[in-house]
Amino acid sequence: MNKVKEIIEKARMENRAYLLESEAKTIIREYGIPVTRFEVARTVDEAVEYAEKIGYPVVLKIISPDVIHKSDVGGVMINLKDENEVKKAYEDIINNVRKHKSDARIIGVLVQEYAPEPIAEVIVGMTKDPQFGPAIMFGLGGIFVEVFKDVSFRIAPLTEYDAREMITEIKSYPILTGIRGRKPVDINELVNIILKVSKLVTKHPEIDQLDLNPIFAYDKGALTVDARIILSLSS
Ligand SMILES: Nc1ncnc2c1ncn2[C@@H]1O[C@H](COP(=O)(O)OP(=O)(O)O)[C@@H](O)[C@H]1O
Ligand SMILES: [Mg+2]
Numbered sequence: 001m002n003k004v005k006e007i008i009e010k011a012r013m014e015n016r017a018y019l020l021e022s023e024a025k026t027i028i029r030e031y032g033i034p035v036t037r038f039e040v041a042r043t044v045d046e047a048v049e050y051a052e053k054i055g056y057p058v059v060l061k062i063i064s065p066d067v068i069h070k071s072d073v074g075g076v077m078i079n080l081k082d083e084n085e086v087k088k089a090y091e092d093i094i095n096n097v098r099k100h101k102s103d104a105r106i107i108g109v110l111v112q113e114y115a116p117e118p119i120a121e122v123i124v125g126m127t128k129d130p131q132f133g134p135a136i137m138f139g140l141g142g143i144f145v146e147v148f149k150d151v152s153f154r155i156a157p158l159t160e161y162d163a164r165e166m167i168t169e170i171k172s173y174p175i176l177t178g179i180r181g182r183k184p185v186d187i188n189e190l191v192n193i194i195l196k197v198s199k200l201v202t203k204h205p206e207i208d209q210l211d212l213n214p215i216f217a218y219d220k221g222a223l224t225v226d227a228r229i230i231l232s233l234s235s
Contacts, residue, residue, distance in 0.1 A: 004030050008206050008231060017208070017231050020063050021070075022110055024227035028212065031196045034189070035224045038112035044090045050111040051086045057114040060089045062097050066104040068228070073100035079114055086111075115223045118216035119185050120175055124194055126201050126210040128232075129155065134201045138166040138194060140175060141214040148172075156198040163194040176217070185217035193222065208232035 007023045019027070025035045039050035040063060051058045062075030070076045074096025077089035090109055097104055121141030129135045132155045139151035152166040167173065167190055178184035193215065201207050209230040216223045 003027075004200075004204065008204065011231055012206070012233060015233060016065055017233050018065060018068060019229040019231065020065065020107065021061065021227060022063060024210075024229040025224065027229060028196070028200065028224060028227055031200045033193050033196050033212070033224055034222055035227065036113040036115050038110050040108050041090075041111050042108040044087055047090045047109055047111050048083050048086050051080070051083070054111060054113050057081050058086065059112045059114050060086065060093055061110045061112070062093050063107040063110050064097065064104045065107070066101060067097060073097050115216045115225050116218075118214075118218055118222075119178075119183055120217045121214035122176075122190060122217050122222075123151075123211070123213040124190075124197050124215060125212070126156070126197060126207070128208055134198075134205075134207075136166070136194060136198055136201075138190075139170060140172045144170075144172050157202045158195060158198040160191060160195060163191045163198070166194060167191065183219040186220055186222060189220075189222045190215075190217060193224075206231050 004027050007027055011019055022040050029035045037054050041047035041050050057079045059078045061070050067073055067075055075093055077093060080086050080089050093109055123139050123141050123145055125137040126134050134156040135153050136156050136158060137151050137153050139145045144150045150171045152169050154162045154166055167187060176185045207229055211228040212224050214225050216225055
């Protein structure tokens with residue numbers, strides 16, 4: 001787990017509370033949470049090289065400590081199928097970000113595996129309750145969380161029983177078990193992810209907030225497509 005400490009220490013040294021997506025994904029991957037494969041490209045040529053290494057289609061995303069919501073500034077391009085699309089997306093992303101936020105520090109572009117269409121999108125999060133400590137959240141992505149606030153919470157550390165209950169108690173649970181001829185999602189993998197988030201935030205109290213949003217859930221396995229971690233810079 002040394003990599004995790006290293007990333008956290010480096011960010012704190014630089015007085016950065018928001019970790020880059022590449023940093024957040026490296027941390028959760030160290031804890032065994034499934035993430036899309038990725039590489040950090042600093043030039044357009046590197047982006048093409050990594051796209052070829054990862055395999056098409058790929059996704060390109062801005063890496064900047066000044067951009068928290070990447071798609072809001074045109075910083076995410078998905079389903080890129082060949083070298084030309086990668087080159088164009090690279091330039092477009094840099095231009096879009098410059099247009100929205102001219103002073104944004106641009107570290108590079110994250111090249112990642114394109115995650116196929118899931119059965120469902122889910123979210124696993126953590127916020128600190130001032131009284132009880134880290135509270136883990138689970139919910140379905142999109143309108144289920146934003147409109148219906150259909151989420152469940154438990155205080156970490158969690159048992160497997162807690163994690164399973166968090167999943168089954170949301171109102172939209174039937175979507176995960178397969179309705180209208182759809183396949184059920186891999187509930188065990190979601191339990192696994194929730195437990196690993198619990199372990200990570202328990203071991204690292206420097207983590208103030210965590211947001212895996214979305215996680216793509218499949219009939220076999222799941223993939224974390226976007227990850228945000230915010231550190232507390234005090235203490
Ligand atoms: N690797 C990927 N594979 C497939 N779709 C992706 C991938 N990365 C992002 N997306 C899609 O693009 C959306 C926005 O990307 P995300 O990384 O979540 O950016 P934001 O910072 O705007 O939240 C995601 O919600 C998802 O639908
Ligand atoms: Mg996101």
